[in-house]
Amino acid sequence: MTTATFTPPATVPASGTNSLGATASQALAMAWRGLIKIRRTPEQLVDVTVQPILFTLMFTFLFGGAIAGSIADYLPTIIPGILVQTVITTSMVTGVQLREDMDKGVFDRFRSLPIARIAPLAGALLADTVRYLIATTLTVVMGLILGWRPGSVVGVVLSGLLVMFCAWSLSWIFAFAGVSARTAASVQGISFLVLFPLTFLSNAFVPADTLPGWLKAFVDVNPVSHLITAVRELSATGTATSEVLWALLGALVVVLVFAPLAVRGYMRKA
Amino acid sequence: MTTSHAIEARGLVKVFGDNRAVDGVDLEVRTGSVYGVLGPNGAGKTTTIRMLATLLRPDGGTATVLGHDVVREPQAVRSLIGVTGQYASVDEALSATENLVLFGRLLGLSGRAARLKSAELLEEFDLTAAAKRPLKDFSGGMRRRLDLAASLIARPPLIFLDEPTTGLDPRTRLQMWDTIRRLVAEGSTVLLTTQYLDEADQLADRIAVIDRGRVVAEGTADDLKKSVGSQALQLVVPLGSLPDGVPVARAAQAAVLEVVGQEAVVTPLADGxxxxxxxxxxxxxxxxxxxxxxxxxxxxxxxxxKPTLDEVFLALTGHGAEPQGETEPAAPTLEKVTA
Structure with a gap:
């Protein structure tokens, strides 16, 4: 047994709050923890691996002929649709996992440390971007295998980043549900209620023109529709239209509303 | 504010629904000492520690830790304490090394410094061989040691240990005691809770006995034992009556009272x-x-x-150390002992 010398780390503040730099490095440490957990339990990646492959195959062959006349003609419509739907659905897991995590004993230790209160939350959301990256990559690769030939490589990359940013923004909604709900199961229930209308009542699978007027009105204002349209245009031509702005605006509003709510709910428990 | 006290609590109260889990607890813990909080399950020990460690907000009263108010300056308090308990644990998805590195980095160490610190602590707590093993394969004693190691990364001057040996086998328990003694020898102040009288006796300089959210006795282990007797005598007598018709148990009780001067506690058994x-x-x-x-x-x-916690409780409060989670709040008549 060795007797250690005691020099408390200099960066631990004796009192007061953490600097922005310290907060960022704490969030990164928490994100590192999130990544280890993902690596240890690969089964929790089922939603970002199986779903992109399954949905792409299923919807392409199911609707291709009926909606666009052929599989090949449907791909430029459906791949951006599935990309957005899958990645956004992935963001739901943030809330469920946050809830599960907060119920564990280790969260009490985090709360007993002199770290920024926001660090565990920020770290969790940061680690989840890896999930979005996996879902995005797999959907695009599936599309390419099926014969999707986007017009612009840069456009596809930008689309991916845009979708990931929007999913990250939406994850604040689920983080809010995660810190507010009592159990992980109820978080899942609430999240589905939010997600289903948002992703299915959009132009992801069918052109909005075919819908009845009231539904078309909803689909047209749904930020997810704008995001899908933005991705279609970006990947086809590489040009960013006003749709990109609308998608970013929608994402920003979500963050501005739900980030403070989530943080406040989280602080109350943390 | 005086700095000779590591902890000063006045009238701490925490209410959960109708249950006054902590009902006016006063504590004074001298710097550099080991303070034991002794009580049965549900007496309010853990709730008290959680308030002192800034994990719960008190509903009443005040507390300072090394001169910092736990409500107004929680971050200052957190930088001075380490918490180990049934609740503040480690991440089961991570290995021992990864846990210690994580907590080190959260405390502001660089990646390299955190890895060095982690290796040093694993060595100190005899966990080097298990450093990379999944935590689910850890024994109870290894888990506790890792929990404790994780609280010591920043070498906090004050350490909270919530029931450090509950559920451990006797050998592991002795090892844990040695570890705690070493911490104290190195100058840390320790507040520990326990359900075991001998543990408090072995480790603590002063002991507070807590019952239904209140401190019912406070003093040194010797003070406490004086009020309880240093030994407990247990007799088993047969069922039935003596030839003169007096039940055996009643006759025995009278005899004991006459010699010892104290009423014996009677427990009916199957055959005696x-x-x-x-x-x-x-x-x-x-x-x-x-x-x-x-x-x-x-x-x-x-x-x-040796007297058990049950007997201490009987002597101090007039009732045994049954779990108190669902029981009524303390009746005022219980405060008959102040050591």
Missing amino acids: TRLTVPLDMAAAVADVLVRLRAADVEVRELTLS
């Missing part, structure tokens, strides 16, 4: 009756036996043991 009474001197056993023979009471079994 057990009487338990505190004794100051083991030699008094002989007098008890002589008196029992004179009364024609047959003694089936006799044990002399």
Whole structure:
């Protein structure tokens, strides 16, 4: 047994709050923890691996002929649709996992440390971007295998980043549900209620023109529709239209509303 | 504000629904000492620690930790304490090394410094061989050691240990005691809670006995034992009555009262009756036996043991140390002992 010398780390503040730099490095440490957990339990990646492959195959062959006349003609419509739907659905897991995590004993230790209160939350959301990256990559690769030939490589990359940013923004909604709900199961229930209308009542699978007027009105204002349209245009031509702005605006509003709510709910428990 | 006290709590209250889990607790813990909080399950020990460690907001009263108010300056308090308990644990998805590195980095160490610190602590707590193993393969004792190691990364001057040995086997328990003694020798102040009288006796300089959210006795281990007797005598007598019609148990009780001067606690057994009474001197056993023979009471079994928490509670509060989670709030008549 060795007797250690005691020099408390200099960066631990004796009192007061953490600097922005310290907060960022704490969030990164928490994100590192999130990544280890993902690596240890690969089964929790089922939603970002199986779903992109399954949905792409299923919807392409199911609707291709009926909606666009052929599989090949449907791909430029459906791949951006599935990309957005899958990645956004992935963001739901943030809330469920946050809830599960907060119920564990280790969260009490985090709360007993002199770290920024926001660090565990920020770290969790940061680690989840890896999930979005996996879902995005797999959907695009599936599309390419099926014969999707986007017009612009840069456009596809930008689309991916845009979708990931929007999913990250939406994850604040689920983080809010995660810190507010009592159990992980109820978080899942609430999240589905939010997600289903948002992703299915959009132009992801069918052109909005075919819908009845009231539904078309909803689909047209749904930020997810704008995001899908933005991705279609970006990947086809590489040009960013006003749709990109609308998608970013929608994402920003979500963050501005739900980030403070989530943080406040989280602080109350943390 | 005086700095000779690591902890000063005045009238701490925490209410959960109708249950006053902590109901006006005062504590004064001197810097550099080990303070034991002794009580049964549900007495309010953990709730008290959680308030002092800034994990719970008190509903009433004040507390300072090394001069910092736990409500107004929680971050300052957090930088001075380490918490180990049934709740503040480690991440089960991570290995021992990864846990320590994570907490080190959260405390502001660089990646390299955190890895060095982690290796050093694993060595110190005899966990180097298990550093990379999944935590689910850890024994209870290894888990506790890792929990403790994780609280010591920043070498906090004050350490909270919530029931550090509950559920451990005797050998592991002794190891844990040695570890705690070493911490104290290195200058840390320790506040520990326990359900075991001998643990408080072995480790703590001062002890507060807590019952239904209140401190019912406070003092050194010797003070406490004086009020309880240093030994407990247990007798088992048969069922039935003596020739004169007096039940054996009642005759035995009278004999014990006469010699010891204290009412024995009577516990009915399947084939007899057990009487338990505190004794100051083991030699008094002989007098008890002589008196029992004179009364024609047959003694089936006799044990002399250290008083248990149950007996301490009986002596201090008039009721045993049953779990108190669902019980009524303390009646005012209980405060008959102030050591």
